[in-house]
Structures are given as structure tokens and as C-alpha cells.
Amino acid sequence: MxxxxxxxxxxxxxxxxxxxxxxxxxxxxxxxxxxxxxxxxxxxxxxxxxxxxxxxxxxxxxxxxxxxxxxxxxxxxxxxxxPFAQRLLWANRRIEARLMPTLESMASELQEELERLLPQGEPHVRLHASHGFAVEALMHHMSGSGHAPGMELRYRTAIEALASLERHECDLAGFQVPLGEFEAPIMARYAQWLDVDNYRLIHLAVRNTGLFVEPGNPKNIRGITDLARPDVRFVNRQIGSSTRYLVSLLLERAGIPISAVQGYETNEFTHMAIAAHIASGMADTGVGVETAACRFGLAFIPLVRERYFFAVHQSSLAQPAMQELLRLMRSPEFVGYLRQLVGYDARHTGELQTFEQAFGRG
Missing domain, CATH: 1.10.10.10 (Winged helix-like DNA-binding domain superfamily/Winged helix DNA-binding domain)
Incomplete structure (x- = not known):
């Protein structure tokens, strides 16, 4: 619609x-x-x-x-x-990076409330997910399609989204899982909100996550161990986010206490806000997806690759709105757009999987 x-x-x-x-x-x-x-x-x-x-x-x-x-x-x-105008412009970019996801979520909520009051209103797909470029692209393609269902979006952390799905407060819950050694602890963190028998997974994309550093890497930052250096200022994601938890796992593996990281308690709410924070000179490094680093002209040091999924109740898949959403996600237009995002892999976008198929276990 x-x-x-x-x-x-x-x-x-x-x-x-x-x-x-x-x-x-x-x-x-x-x-x-x-x-x-x-x-x-x-x-x-x-x-x-x-x-x-x-x-x-x-x-x-x-x-x-x-x-x-x-x-x-x-x-x-x-x-x-x-210099004053440059700082003014950077401040505006930081504000937009920090506030736009919240404002987009509020606009979607208001849109939904007003649409419900219109005659012959049609049901919308309710998506709760953390802010990301693939999610943003999906919203854009849905709003531009005359056949796609309406979508009500709430930006939430992965755990908040999965908890909403369990309470039937949304139809889709977005969450990311790193490939490799950190998959198990991340999945254990999600476990109490995942009904592996009754949920199915829609694969959205694979994305590169790593450290952002200033162009030319003037601090010669090479990896997580550099976060313990006294001359390196770090900016973190907000409490409760999966990226913040991933950072804690990376530090634990490196044997670095949180107290040794200057700026660990400095928080931003999106990958773009992390990039803007660093690009404006307020920090030397932070963790996020490669696309954000590219858009702010930052250098990128890869750490992990993450799969991003939508969890959905199996019983919801037969609904016309959900079938139309899947059709759009598998369309050449949407897949082609994801492919041009720096650091994104769209080879399996729109695939429907069980937990066993995705993770090799039930």
C-alpha cells in the first residue's frame, strides 16, 4: 500500500x-x-x-x-x-547522526497512529531493530514501492527487539550475530528471548564491523590492544547494545580491563554517530560497520563479520503483508542496493532459515 x-x-x-x-x-x-x-x-x-x-x-x-x-x-x-564554521558544520553532522534514528522512529510511530484513524486502513508490518544501513534501505524501498506493505519501525537494541517479539509487540525483530568465536556468547545472550521451535529467521545481510580511525591513522591504531594505550580515546556504543557487548568480549579476549580504556563510558547510539564523533576529533577510535566509516571519510580496521537477521513467528509468514515484504527483500532492486553499500554482502538476502540451518543447532 x-x-x-x-x-x-x-x-x-x-x-x-x-x-x-x-x-x-x-x-x-x-x-x-x-x-x-x-x-x-x-x-x-x-x-x-x-x-x-x-x-x-x-x-x-x-x-x-x-x-x-x-x-x-x-x-x-x-x-x-x-575553523568556527567547520566546527559548526561538524556539530550539525554529529547531531544528525545521533538524533535522526530517534526522529525516524518517532515519525514512524506517529505515522502509524494517524494511519489507523483513516478509513480502510491496512495492517502494517511492525519492525523493531537497531539502526543500520540495511534496515534503513529496507524502509526506503518499502516507502517507494506502491505494492509493499506499510512498515511501522521502532529502533531498539537487539535484546529489546527480541523481547518485543516474544510479547507479540512486533512482527519482526532485528539482531546481529558475529561469525566465528563470538557467535556462541552472543547467541547465549539472546537465548531467553529466542523460541527456536516457533521462530524463523530472515537473512538480511552480512556486514563488516571494525575500528574507525582518523584518515591516515595518525595514532597508528592496529587493533583492540591499542585501546589500552593512554593516548588513545575511545567512543563506545550505548549500554545494552550488541556492539558494546562485542567490544567487551574483544577486550576480554585481549586481557584488557574496561578500566584501562579511556572513553569506554562515552556513548553514542548509532554507527554514524560513532563515525561523526571520531571525524569531529572528539575521539580517536570506536567500533562500527564499515559503511559509516566510509561515509565520514575514516579509515577502517576490520575485526569481525556479522550476520544480521530478522526473527519472525512462523505463523506470521503466511500473512500477505509478510509475503510481500519477502518479495521486496528478494527483489533485484533491493539486493542491488545492498550490494553497493561498502562492507555489506547481500548474497543470502531474503533467505528464510530455521535456527538449525543458520547455526547448525536447534
Whole structure:
């Protein structure tokens, strides 16, 4: 089905002072990002759909408000962002990376609530999953398909998602499992929420997970043992996330106590937020999927490969909405999109498996 409308939420900056209504920074942030990309104001104004005169007016207005220059113009070298403008832009990227999954989840929830009030409403597939690029891609493809069912999305940790599935609060629960030596302890962590007899698994993708480091790796970070160095600042995922638990297993194998890792209690909620944190210079390394490192221009040190699954009640598979979802996941368009994500393997996307088939045990 297609929605009659689409709810969207976005973070917004407001600049003001006591007793004054804040002025939105959306226009100047977009302009600064375009200048950073094009290297000159004329091209940035064109990209933003602004006249040259209006663009200059926006820049001058906020230079006056901030009390500092936003641009540095050098003869025959184009236009560059000032250090202040660069930090402003990085702060905006960090905010978007941190807040967008939460806002997308809230928008989906609001969309579902309003859709239920419309006549002839159709049932939606309820997905609870941690934020990831394959999940994000699935939402995008479903919203763009006139035949796909609606999807209600909640971003949750793997354990929260599996607990929701057990309580019948969702139809699909997303969770990741590393290949190799850490598969068993991760699966043991999920075990109490997995009904291996009555659940089936839908394979979404395999992805590369590893350390993010600054371009050129100036700290010469090579692996997990470097997290114990006093000159290395680490940024972790939030408490309860599977990636955080994986980090604890990696540290345990290396014989490194958590107390030896500077920044272990510093938390971010998504792979993109981890990447933004490092790219902005607030940390030297963190763990996440390769796609996020690539999008922020960071170097990547592989640690493990992870399979990402959707768990589903076997009785739900015959429902038309679920069958349509499986059809879309197996479509050349969706599989082709996953294949172009850096660090993703889509060879088994959409395959339906039992636990025995996936893990060699019941």
C-alpha cells in the first residue's frame, strides 16, 4: 500500500538570546555544507537554490550574530570555511547522526497512529531493530514501492527487539550475530528471548564491523590492544547494545580491563554517530560497520563479520503483508542496493532459515 501522506521529523538549530525567539540555522548550515563541497559561494548558492545576493546576505547575517567570520577567501584558491564554521558544520553532522534514528522512529510511530484513524486502513508490518544501513534501505524501498506493505519501525537494541517479539509487540525483530568465536556468547545472550521451535529467521545481510580511525591513522591504531594505550580515546556504543557487548568480549579476549580504556563510558547510539564523533576529533577510535566509516571519510580496521537477521513467528509468514515484504527483500532492486553499500554482502538476502540451518543447532 502507499501512504496518503508521509510524516518526517528533522533536528533544527535555533540561534537566539534571552527573551528573543530563536532564528533557524537551517539555511546557513545548508549553505556552509555546499560551500565545503563546491569550494566557492556561487556554486553553493546554485546548489541551495539561492541567489548570490541572498546567499551573501545569509552569511553576513550569521557572521554578525556569531561575532566571527564563517569564510576564508584566498586569491585564486577559492573559498574555505573558517575553523568556527567547520566546527559548526561538524556539530550539525554529529547531531544528525545521533538524533535522526530517534526522529525516524518517532515519525514512524506517529505515522502509524494517524494511519489507523483513516478509513480502510491496512495492517502494517511492525519492525523493531537497531539502526543500520540495511534496515534503513529496507524502509526506503518499502516507502517507494506502491505494492509493499506499510512498515511501522521502532529502533531498539537487539535484546529489546527480541523481547518485543516474544510479547507479540512486533512482527519482526532485528539482531546481529558475529561469525566465528563470538557467535556462541552472543547467541547465549539472546537465548531467553529466542523460541527456536516457533521462530524463523530472515537473512538480511552480512556486514563488516571494525575500528574507525582518523584518515591516515595518525595514532597508528592496529587493533583492540591499542585501546589500552593512554593516548588513545575511545567512543563506545550505548549500554545494552550488541556492539558494546562485542567490544567487551574483544577486550576480554585481549586481557584488557574496561578500566584501562579511556572513553569506554562515552556513548553514542548509532554507527554514524560513532563515525561523526571520531571525524569531529572528539575521539580517536570506536567500533562500527564499515559503511559509516566510509561515509565520514575514516579509515577502517576490520575485526569481525556479522550476520544480521530478522526473527519472525512462523505463523506470521503466511500473512500477505509478510509475503510481500519477502518479495521486496528478494527483489533485484533491493539486493542491488545492498550490494553497493561498502562492507555489506547481500548474497543470502531474503533467505528464510530455521535456527538449525543458520547455526547448525536447534
Amino acid at each position: 502507499t501512504y496518503k501522506f508521509r510524516i518526517g521529523l528533522r533536528p533544527a538549530w535555533l540561534l537566539g538570546s534571552d527573551g528573543e525567539q530563536g532564528v533557524s540555522l537551517q539555511e546557513v548550515l545548508a549553505l556552509l555544507a555546499a560551500i565545503d563541497a563546491t569550494g566557492h559561494i556561487a556554486g553553493a548558492c546554485k546548489a541551495c537554490g539561492l541567489s548570490y545576493r541572498h546567499g551573501w546576505g545569509v552569511l553576513r547575517k550569521f557572521e554578525e550574530s556569531f561575532g566571527t567570520a564563517l569564510l576564508i577567501t584566498k586569491r585564486r584558491q577559492g573559498t574555505q570555511l573558517s
